[in-house]
Amino acid sequence: MQLESSRKLNARSPAHFRRRLLQWYDANKRDLPWRKNTNPYNVWLSEIMLQQTRVAAVIDHYQRFLKRFSTVEKLAKAREASVLAAWSGLGYYRRARMLHAAAKKIVREHESNFPPTSAELRNLPGIGRYTAAAIASISFQEPVAVVDGNVERVLGRVSGKHIGGERVWEFAGQLLDANRPGDFNQAMMELGATVCLPHQPTCPACPVSNFCRTRGALARVEKPSRQKKRTIQYALDFRDGSVFLVQRTRTASLMASMWELPELNTTSSVPYLTLRHSITVTDYTVQVVRQPAPQGASGKWVPVSRAGTLPLTGLARKILRKAGII
Numbered sequence: 001m002q003l004e005s006s007r008k009l010n011a012r013s014p015a016h017f018r019r020r021l022l023q024w025y026d027a028n029k030r031d032l033p034w035r036k037n038t039n040p041y042n043v044w045l046s047e048i049m050l051q052q053t054r055v056a057a058v059i060d061h062y063q064r065f066l067k068r069f070s071t072v073e074k075l076a077k078a079r080e081a082s083v084l085a086a087w088s089g090l091g092y093y094r095r096a097r098m099l100h101a102a103a104k105k106i107v108r109e110h111e112s113n114f115p116p117t118s119a120e121l122r123n124l125p126g127i128g129r130y131t132a133a134a135i136a137s138i139s140f141q142e143p144v145a146v147v148d149g150n151v152e153r154v155l156g157r158v159s160g161k162h163i164g165g166e167r168v169w170e171f172a173g174q175l176l177d178a179n180r181p182g183d184f185n186q187a188m189m190e191l192g193a194t195v196c197l198p199h200q201p202t203c204p205a206c207p208v209s210n211f212c213r214t215r216g217a218l219a220r221v222e223k224p225s226r227q228k229k230r231t232i233q234y235a236l237d238f239r240d241g242s243v244f245l246v247q248r249t250r251t252a253s254l255m256a257s258m259w260e261l262p263e264l265n266t267t268s269s270v271p272y273l274t275l276r277h278s279i280t281v282t283d284y285t286v287q288v289v290r291q292p293a294p295q296g297a298s299g300k301w302v303p304v305s306r307a308g309t310l311p312l313t314g315l316a317r318k319i320l321r322k323a324g325i326i
């Protein structure tokens with residue numbers, strides 16, 4: 001998409017758009033822990049944690065993870081189980097494994113220094129176009145635009161068109177402020193996260209409303225919900241200060257090698273407690289039954305004092321917390 005495709009952007013120059021956006025960002029950006037410096041390790045960690053996870057849920061995890069692994073060398077040297085344990089609760093554990101693999105590669109092949117360009121960063125495990133552009137622009141001032149869901153929504157509304165794919169990256173690149181690319185990218189994402197909201201954009205508070213063709217949500221086609229519903233039961237066997245846990249296989253497609261309660265094959269027992277849990281496209285009703293672990297379940301008794309330090313699945317941690325065990 002060319003900038004010229006929007007009359008309002010023509011009438012007010014892109015330079016004006018950049019200035020208004022950056023002035024607003026400087027005065028209104030949220031005080032988030034990963035904005036305290038532009039160290040690529042911190043930026044990278046926050047960007048990976050923020051994928052598919054809300055800011056509020058990431059803040060504590062980010063700070064705890066950094067306390068435990070304060071540098072890329074410390075992360076590279078850590079055992080995988082320790083990395084997964086520190087990640088526990090954030091879900092999507094493949095991200096933690098990729099993070100660990102990338103740290104090893106940075107130490108082994110780049111003398112512990114992050115490659116400074118988005119093209120080189122993309123050669124690291126778990127770093128795609130968006131993350132590479134975020135690190136390169138924020139930490140190394142490379143003039144490369146980022147596009148995430150927030151940026152795509154803002155640009156769609158500003159231009160008055162449903163744009164996607166390569167065209168939205170081009171449009172973002174044309175608007176980018178080459179003198180402050182990292183701040184510009186964060187400002188666009190901040191605008192989408194706090195003002196140009198998906199359902200109710202607060203246009204009167206928007207610094208770029210004069211440039212916007214829609215000043216409101218673009219009409220969209222509602223998609224039917226793809227969420228499935230399922231009920232599952234787990235056995236909670238808790239005796240003499242220990243709880244019985246099983247480990248998922250290394251080859252499991254989700255949460256490989258993580259620890260959880262043994263799952264029951266039926267859902268006929270009376271639950272001791274019930275909770276809700278969502279994973280990708282399924283909403284689970286989780287029933288926890290106080291009973292001995294099923295015959296043949298291969299697991300182990302874990303003292304309660306150690307259970308919290310194991311790489312537990314997010315659901316197991318939730319259950320053990322709700323049951324008052326950890």
Ligand code: SF4
Pocket residue numbers: 154157158195196197201202203206207208209210212213214215216217
């Ligand atoms: S004016 Fe409204 S719709 Fe347009 S970019 Fe600003 S917040 Fe979004």
